[in-house]
Amino acid sequence: MERIEITLYPNQAEEIEKILEEFQVPYIKTSAESYKIQCLHYVIISPNEIAGALVDIIAHKFDTNQRINVITHYKPEATISDYLRKFEAFLKEEVTPASITSTDIDIVSGFKSVKDKIPIKRTGPIEGLVSRTDAFLSRKMDVYSMILVATVIALVGLVSNNVAVIIGAMLISPLMGPIASIALNSVLGRQKQIEKSIVFGSQMILSSIGLAAALTAALALFYPVETTPEILSRTEVSPILIVVAVMLGIAGGLAMLTSIPEIIVGVAIAVALVPPATTIGIGIGLGSIDIAASASLVLLSNIIGMVIGFMIIFLLKGVSPRKYYEKKKAREVLRLNVMVLVALAVALGAIEVLFGYRSN
Incomplete structure (x- = not known):
């Protein structure tokens, strides 16, 4: 798993959250302040297989020449999440539709939309x-x-x-x-x-x-x-x-x-x-x-x-x-x-x- 942190202006929240919903990745949004200016801070945890593509899309959407807009991308020591574990297994094709339980059908449907629509980039930043x-x-x-x-x-x-x-x-x-x-x-x-x-x-x-x-x-x-x-x-x-x-x-x-x-x-x-x-x-x-x-x-x-x-x-x-x-x-x-x-x-x-x- 990889961790991505983003700091940006509040008026960009709608655009960033739309991207995160497309990727089906969990995130935390908090209000913050930088140089006495109100801003938002996002912490995102992503499977390795799509983290590079996610960072690329975010970097193209936001002007990182602005002082507040910052993207940080790194690998944490460990991540505990059954949701992300299933997500990563699906992206690696270690999970097949036949092995999916009824309770996971909705989740895996979301995974499939990511795999079908989002360009996968497997290299790091x-x-x-x-x-x-x-x-x-x-x-x-x-x-x-x-x-x-x-x-x-x-x-x-x-x-x-x-x-x-x-x-x-x-x-x-x-x-x-x-x-x-x-x-x-x-x-x-x-x-x-x-x-x-x-x-x-x-x-x-x-x-x-x-x-x-x-x-x-x-x-x-x-x-x-x-x-x-x-x-x-x-x-x-x-x-x-x-x-x-x-x-x-x-x-x-x-x-x-x-x-x-x-x-x-x-x-x-x-x-x-x-x-x-x-x-x-x-x-x-x-x-x-x-x-x-x-x-x-x-x-x-x-x-x-x-x-x-x-x-x-x-x-x-x-x-x-x-x-x-x-x-x-x-x-x-x-x-x-x-x-x-x-x-x-x-x-x-x-x-x-x-x-x-x-x-x-």
Whole structure:
């Protein structure tokens, strides 16, 4: 179940209550005051399957530029209501007409009208996704520090050929954020935010490479640094890398849109980003162009593939701006970004085929 709270002017009550009656959801209306102006406050509890559509319709009906008009949407810890339980089961098609008792006929008839007439949107509010990804629009020292610490740990694991240590580095890497931010803002048509995400993500990765290069060069002065199997495995280029990265991006997008813990997918994404970035630094620190170049191809393939994967799942799940004029701009931005990504993916695939051919 999901909870929606709305604050609005009293003259809008009739319109909001008409919408709530169409959705057959329970609500509480109370009189309130904001900035010494009389207003109304609604608390609505809705099944997950229709909450997104309900918020969309309400957001289109009311001008949220006005100070009093506010919509809040979130999931409570628990909701106890047999009515809503039956409603949700009906929407999920877990209840069939044959299993409905006579006392529930009127209730289920109301449910059916909702299912037949109201567009069902199963994703959460766009604003929730935006707030999570907007944290990666500019450099923040805590996030920045995490990637540097992850780089040091990954370097130790790669040089010592210790898989467990490398996995430990993944647990603290925040690189899923910029990837998701680029993809989400591409779908929403927020070009400035895309540019900021690219800049911050690039700063994180370049800092990781620079730190790994400096530490490797310093370590090589006192300790013979060898190209271990773990290092070499991050230099194996193949066009299939982009396909795997797209799958990781799809998994990451699903984690953001559903109840799948993001940390699980975040670790998998970090595995595809932090070790290659660290390996580039190791190659630079050792003066090995082949290692640095091959690891760079692996890293770029993973980044481009994951951005494409995130964009695919966002589009399939119907993530888009709320307002019609924003939708038009979003389509233009998305078209341009898709063309650029596809061109880069094809170019990288061709380069990787040539690398593989040269290696053989």
